Amino acid sequence: MTPETTWQLAHAWYSADRREPGWRRRTVDETEALFVSLGLTGEFWSLR
Amino acid sequence: MTTNPTKQDIRVRAAVYDSAISTGLPPKVKHLAGVLSLDEASVRASFERLAAARVLVLQKDSREVLMANPFSAVPTSFAVILDGMLCYGNCIWDALGIPAMLGRDALIRSSCACCGDAMELSVSAGSLEPVDATIHFAVPVRRWWQDIVYT
Numbered sequence: 001m002t003p004e005t006t007w008q009l010a011h012a013w014y015s016a017d018r019r020e021p022g023w024r025r026r027t028v029d030e031t032e033a034l035f036v037s038l039g040l041t042g043e044f045w046s047l048r
Numbered sequence: 049m050t051t052n053p054t055k056q057d058i059r060v061r062a063a064v065y066d067s068a069i070s071t072g073l074p075p076k077v078k079h080l081a082g083v084l085s086l087d088e089a090s091v092r093a094s095f096e097r098l099a100a101a102r103v104l105v106l107q108k109d110s111r112e113v114l115m116a117n118p119f120s121a122v123p124t125s126f127a128v129i130l131d132g133m134l135c136y137g138n139c140i141w142d143a144l145g146i147p148a149m150l151g152r153d154a155l156i157r158s159s160c161a162c163c164g165d166a167m168e169l170s171v172s173a174g175s176l177e178p179v180d181a182t183i184h185f186a187v188p189v190r191r192w193w194q195d196i197v198y199t
Binding site: 003006007013020023025035044046 | 141
């Protein structure tokens with residue numbers, strides 16, 4: 001993976017404020033959608 | 049993974065991140081108990097529930113926080129320097145996650161997993177400065193939580 005893609009992944013993953021009462025972990029569907037949006041596809045990036 | 053957090057767990061989670069964001073390190077049970085006016089057993093119980101929900105990772109024996117992602121409670125190979133504050137990411141993704149979470153510039157100091165050469169990444173004004181490198185993930189995603197420390 002390129003450093004830029006890793007940065008985009010980190011930014012998307014950690015931009016939500018985990019101190020907020022309503023914060024929750026992403027669902028499997030949400031996580032896979034994020035991976036796909038960054039071009040991270042295939043068996044390696046599958047959660048199922 | 050789907051357990052709903054209790055009100056206390058939400059307070060503990062917020063306090064963990066408050067401390068990590070302000071000091072660079074996830075806090076210890078004793079500190080949190082004082083901050084939240086809870087007994088240590090209650091804090092430990094929240095830690096266990098948050099760990100079961102994969103919000104925190106705990107140290108095997110002490111059951112103190114090991115990871116409040118992206119922060120590590122122990123030194124790792126992924127040092128993150130922000131305005132003179134030193135903290136550690138659990139991996140390169142998390143090391144980049146620290147400036148992403150804080151919205152601050154950062155210098156990440158690590159080393160190449162192949163040859164050991166020094167490797168630096170710089171985040172400035174919300175962007176990663178171009179660097180010639182390849183980021184390697186060794187474990188397929190579905191297996192990350194089988195051993196998250198190794199991952």
